[in-house]
Amino acid sequence: MPGFYTTFEAARLLGVSLPTVVNWIEARRLKAHRTPGGHRRIAREELAAFMLRHGMPVPDELSGAAPARRKVLVVAEPGPAREGTARQLAVAGYAVEQAAPGFAAGATAARFAPDAVVLHASGPDGGESLRAFRADRELAGVPVVAVAHADWGEPLREAGCAAAVTRPLVDGALAAAVDAALRASGPAPLKIRGGRRARAKRAGDAD
Known part of the structure; x- marks a missing residue:
């Protein structure tokens, strides 16, 4: 199970388009970092936390990364x-x-x-x-x-x-x-x- 996701993979898990994910990153709503080659990567934990913050269902693939909600x-x-x-x-x-x-x-x-x-x-x-x-x-x-x-x-x-x-x-x-x-x-x-x-x-x- 990957620790980081590409923007394309994140879009698939979020159920949105690739441009939407890029817009969220550029608006600093979704945290991402760049690899030495300049590609964006999103941490598994950040993706799960983003879904929880916005009331999105967390898929089984990310269930272990989702923090316990207070x-x-x-x-x-x-x-x-x-x-x-x-x-x-x-x-x-x-x-x-x-x-x-x-x-x-x-x-x-x-x-x-x-x-x-x-x-x-x-x-x-x-x-x-x-x-x-x-x-x-x-x-x-x-x-x-x-x-x-x-x-x-x-x-x-x-x-x-x-x-x-x-x-x-x-x-x-x-x-x-x-x-x-x-x-x-x-x-x-x-x-x-x-x-x-x-x-x-x-x-x-x-x-």
């Missing part, structure tokens, strides 16, 4: 804002699930075992959902990144958020905040063990 739970009321947040995180390479504040958030967290939570804050204290996550023994170590008004940043951090990102979201800002929060919290993902129904109830008493 999991993010987006907690917000259903609607375009939540969908947009989830889409930004998925494009950045995260595995994403969504839940409404309240019982659904607690139940989804117990099942999904997120590495981080993105919370659309309903107030400067983060609301009942944030308090429930911070009070839960199994979820207390999961970093929470709030999406909030600009003047809520400091109160939200005092309430237990790892970071607060101002809305409307600027491209890349949310993913960068989640990435920083995950690095600060350490590499090991949270493991949810037993008692899921009880934890869902505690984390789920709604905003």
Whole structure:
């Protein structure tokens, strides 16, 4: 199995035309290097990561190269804002699930075992959902990144958020905040063990 692919081979795996791959490389969306002979080569790991970032199915040929995706739970009321947040995180390479504040958030967290939570804050204290996550023994170590008004940043951090990102979201800002929060919290993902129904109830008493 090759460690590097030509642009032609990459186009085949991506299911796009050769000029499209070249355009992505020139736009620095897809990383490649040149051989001493001037030919472009794309690392197997980079190709797999690119597919994950853009929601493309990873073929079996690249499955071993695909990095494990960190999991993010987006907690917000259903609607375009939540969908947009989830889409930004998925494009950045995260595995994403969504839940409404309240019982659904607690139940989804117990099942999904997120590495981080993105919370659309309903107030400067983060609301009942944030308090429930911070009070839960199994979820207390999961970093929470709030999406909030600009003047809520400091109160939200005092309430237990790892970071607060101002809305409307600027491209890349949310993913960068989640990435920083995950690095600060350490590499090991949270493991949810037993008692899921009880934890869902505690984390789920709604905003």
